[in-house]
Amino acid sequence: MKEETKKVKKLLYDNRYRLGMVVLIYQSTLIAIGLVNFPYLDDAARQLNGRTDFAFSYSRWGSEIASWFVQGSRHLTDLGLTTPILTGCILAITSILAVYILNNKKLEWVPLACSTIIGLNPWFLQCVSFRFDSPYLALSLFFSIFPFLWWCNKTIFFCLSFFSVFAMCNTYQSSSGIYIVMVLTLGLRDLLSDTNIKELMRNVLIAAVSYFLGMFLFLFEMRFNPELSSRGGTTQIAGIFEMPQTIVKNIYNYFGTILTQSAKIWIVLTALIFILFLIKTLFASQKTSILTIIITCLYLVLAAVFSYGVLLVFSESLATWNPRYAYGFGVFVAIIMIRLTSKNEFKSINWVSKGISLLFTYYLISFVFTYAVTLEYQKESLEKQSVILATDLKTVLSDENKNIYMNRFFNETPILLNSEINYPILRALIPRNSDLYFINQIILNTYTGVGVSITPIPEEFDQASAELVLSNIYYDIYSKDKSLYIFMK
Structure with a gap:
């Protein structure tokens, strides 16, 4: 031993x-x-x-x-x-x-x-x-x-x-x-x-x-x-x-x-x-x-x-x-x-094999850093858009307008969209800002403290019958039947 x-x-x-x-x-x-x-x-x-x-x-x-x-x-x-x-x-x-x-x-x-x-x-x-x-x-x-x-x-x-x-x-x-x-x-x-x-x-x-x-x-x-x-x-x-x-x-x-x-x-x-x-x-x-x-x-x-x-x-x-x-x-x-x-003992094969393998290893390790920085840009984009939406919601939210509907969540960072051209796997690795799933809602509420619950806009909703209460370069917010409807642009 x-x-x-x-x-x-x-x-x-x-x-x-x-x-x-x-x-x-x-x-x-x-x-x-x-x-x-x-x-x-x-x-x-x-x-x-x-x-x-x-x-x-x-x-x-x-x-x-x-x-x-x-x-x-x-x-x-x-x-x-x-x-x-x-x-x-x-x-x-x-x-x-x-x-x-x-x-x-x-x-x-x-x-x-x-x-x-x-x-x-x-x-x-x-x-x-x-x-x-x-x-x-x-x-x-x-x-x-x-x-x-x-x-x-x-x-x-x-x-x-x-x-x-x-x-x-x-x-x-x-x-x-x-x-x-x-x-x-x-x-x-x-x-x-x-x-x-x-x-x-x-x-x-x-x-x-x-x-x-x-x-x-x-x-x-x-x-x-x-x-x-x-x-x-x-x-x-x-x-x-x-x-x-x-x-x-x-x-x-x-x-x-x-x-x-x-x-x-x-x-x-x-x-x-x-x-x-x-x-x-x-x-x-x-x-x-x-x-x-x-x-x-x-x-x-x-x-x-x-x-x-x-x-x-x-x-x-x-x-x-x-x-x-x-x-x-x-x-x-x-x-x-x-x-x-x-x-x-086969030196020629040995050197070629090592060269190709090291090159492949370099590309994959460098991708890890690409992934990390893209993840950071996506997070920053989500944080900024959360603050903007929360600030506007505080002006229109009330006990009467308490239900919130959205056509989608936020925009993806343009850096992610550019990186996806070289690395298609980023579409699956980086959580999408646009998804209306509960994780994004948790992050929104954690960052801003607005404490809202968001559901997709029903197909039967008619914009013409609703009141436009806020409009900017990011979205339009409508009010109807004590509910808010947000259309991301």
Whole structure:
């Protein structure tokens, strides 16, 4: 035990600058998002009521209990930069572990840099934007990778896999595909080397059994949560007869969403990374060329599909709802880059692979800062328009005019509309100022204290029969039957 501890200490010390780079990348990007102080989706309500509701609303008991520990109370308050910093630490450890496991226990500069895409891929940015539960969403990534430190120790690997899969489900179920991708990646590595086939199949079987046992225990746990039944397709698994059609539909929507939300340069570089991975695997394999190509192509297809995890069998295509349901593919690409950029004897392929992977990593990390600054502009736009509307409402609101209707909410910042041209995913990542959903209303009331409730204008409303009480460059306000009708321009 002392010998192992000495080895770990030496490994950490010898690679301290490389590890520091990973920590720096995560902390600089996540602090940039945290400094915006945007009340992201559920955050707006949690800032006011302090409710955790991770367990009963989402069956995430791991997040619930962890939040009590981090907060020091069962009542949440905004901890400022504490949660982004904690999230960055968890993701840094996860990335380092992924490189150590996938790169034959070597911690090299380029694989470590590329590994940061595990937590900074565009689809996971929604998860790290939550001010209250981002550390626990990050934990789901950690639990998906951690057991593979003991890939060659059957007993420990089985026990830790069973526990980690169950813990992953209790922190965030969208990470359910990452464990499968790790199994397939290590399986490919061992299959194309001189590893004993029986030994490999035994490891894969242990992984499969522990995964299904962990999932089964989580499904059993969910039966004691009656609130989940009211959430519709977000928690409903398709029936047996509908399963094949549902899986095909979900695969189509999963990859369709990723393609439509990606910048063009991301698509081009991802394709190059897959091609280079196939070429490098072909040169490094100890199997025949045809067999290697078949196995590698099969791996790429299966890993890409299974990166979606258990969401494949859900009746609703959740990837089309929010980016945070589709980040498994981004993690898969990061895993491919870790394997691709590991050292080998083919220098020409090695340099090209590292150059393309680092370029892709640069584009994705730079996008994080683009996202952070666009989020800030959107927040400023929402604040300013809230103050303007609240100021005008105070002059026309009364006990008689107490019901408020709007055709839509506020305008988007022009900076967001410009950034969406290069980065279509921003349409899904940045909350829309124009949406009349309850989160925007909470933010309006929090910023201004007007305490109003707003509903959409009924289709049958006739402007000609109402009295125009206020008009400016932003909106027209009409009064009719003790109600106010606001038409945004």
